[in-house]
Amino acid sequence: MNRLLEPLADLGHVVLSALARLGLVGRFFLGILAVLWLPIRRFSLLVREVYFSGFRSLLIVTVSGLxxxxxxxxxxxxxxxxxxxxxxxGVLVALSLVRELGPVVTALLFAGRAGSATTAEIGLMQATDQIAAMDMMAVNPMARIIAPRFLAAVVSVPILACLFISAGIFGSYLVGVQLIGIDEGAFWSQMQASVDFRLDVINGLIKAVVFGVAIGLISVFEGYYAPPTAEGVSSATTRTVVVSSLAVLMLDFVLTVWMFRGLS
Amino acid sequence: MKRSKYDLAVGLFVAFGLMSLVFLALKVGNLAGYDSGDGYRIEARFDNIGGLKVRAAVKSAGVVVGRVEAIVLDPETYEAKTVLRLDPRYRFSKDTIASILTSGLLGEQYVNLEVGGDSVYLGNGDRVVKTQPAMILEKLIGQFLYNKAAENTGSK
Structure with missing residues (x-):
């Protein structure tokens, strides 16, 4: 090939492989959605995953929030x-926590704490052929392994976000009212007067659900398609954290523009 | 269904989540109807309440003695009718003056109660007769400019 055209071909290759990967993610997502009924019907599968990714993140999320x-x-x-x-x-703290910081920081923490663990777990299952073995035994690994972990992230992130926001507001109450000595009534009353339940709290929770979907999808996808080597699993884990964090921040921008455009 | 060891932990987790959602809805957000605490209610009508909000403080001599519970416009007199809920520990005389003041230059507005000399006290459902509306900065500036102009033309 012509020497001059080499960089162009490189560019084309990069774009094409990125598109192919995006298509793979899309098909993978549809594959998960198709078997999502299983973790709902066999609830204990979901409960186990919510325990590992949600309940075990409780401490880091509440302490960070505080x-x-x-x-x-x-x-x-x-x-x-x-x-x-x-x-x-009170208004400043509550609005910034409920609208932005709560969902976003919780999602970032969740990606680091639980998303990476999910990727490593599934990646190692793949590397040791456990998933292939499951397929051989006529157990659908998508339904049995992937879907519960995905759904657990979708369920856990909003709950954790609620806890993060509550802990954060409690922390600001401790410092603002107890330590600095702001009037307690004004602190709460101004907060209540300016935080709207539907507009602020519900929108914040919608954000958290979207972030949960993104992190859940990215972490199971990276694990499922991790190269079956020690290095492959390690780089897949890293990629989960990097890609989830970027996805969360970008999605947050899009959602914020969409939700709060008409405001202020 | 068989109980797994994760059930309790996840149940706790979800319960915590719901509790904090309730906290966000009632204590942080404005979904709460109103905490119908104790205290007696008095009514005060103002020509203009400015930026007074529901749940704003009611103060006397700078001490918070109650909260503004409701603000509605009287459809007949076009006055703002406010309901103040006061702490039962404090009694105010019948000729108390209620005015709307601002804490600080940019602070929130509150209702100030200036006690008079009457020996009869305000009870539940009573109405404060003497009120002073909120100061509207634009009106004050307009009045000031108008007076200034009148002064100038008068001296010439």
Whole structure:
């Protein structure tokens, strides 16, 4: 081939393989959706996965939430008191947690804590031919292994996000009201006056569900198609965290523009 | 169905999640109807409430003594009718003056109660007769400019 055309061919190859991978993800997703009834009917499968990815993330999520809320309170107070409106601290903390930080940080933590573990687990199953063996025994690995883990992420992320937000608001209450001494009534009443349940809380939860779908899909996909080597599983795990984090942040931008465009 | 060892933990997890959702709905968001706590309610009518909001503080001498419970427009007199819920520990005389003030330059607005000298106290459902509307900055500036202009033409 012509030397000059070589870089162009490289570019084409990159684009084509990216598209092929995207198509693979899409087909994989449809494959999961087709067998999603199994973890719902055999509930114990789902419960086990929710335990490992959701319940075991409880500590990291609530502690992170607590500290994020406390830091927000300290920094927010610093700025707000210059304008003599330190009572608005509750509004600042609650809105930023409910709308953005809660779902996003929870999703990032979840991708690091549970998504990577899922990828490594499935990748190792694939590398040791456990999934192939399951297929041989006429057990559908998609329904038995993949779907419950995917669904567990979709279920866990919103619950964890709720806990993260609550812990964050509690942390800001501790710092703002108990430590700094903002009026407790104003803290809560201004918060209640400006946080709308449908507009803010429900939209935040919708975000969390979408992030759960993204992380669940990416982590099981990377594990399922991980090269069956130690190196392959390790790079698949890394890719899960990187791709999930980027996907969460990009999706967050899209969802924010879509949800809060008409606002403020 | 056989109980697995994960059931309890996941049940706990989901229960925690639901609890925090309820917390978000009732304590953080405005889904709560209203916490019908104790206290007595008085009514005050204002010409203009400015930026007063439901659940704003009611203060007397700077101390929070209650909350604004409801704000509605009277369809006949076109006055803003507010219902204030006050702490039963505090009693206010019949000729108390209610005014809407702002805490700080940009702070939130609250209702201030200035106690008079009457020996009869306000009870549940009573109405504060003397009220002072909120100050509207634009109106004040307009009035100031108008007075200034009138002064200038008068001196010439």
């Amino acid at each position: 500290f994020v809320g406390m830091v927000l309170a300290v920094q927010g107070y610093e700025v707000l008191q210059r304008f003599g409106s330190a009572e608005s601290l």
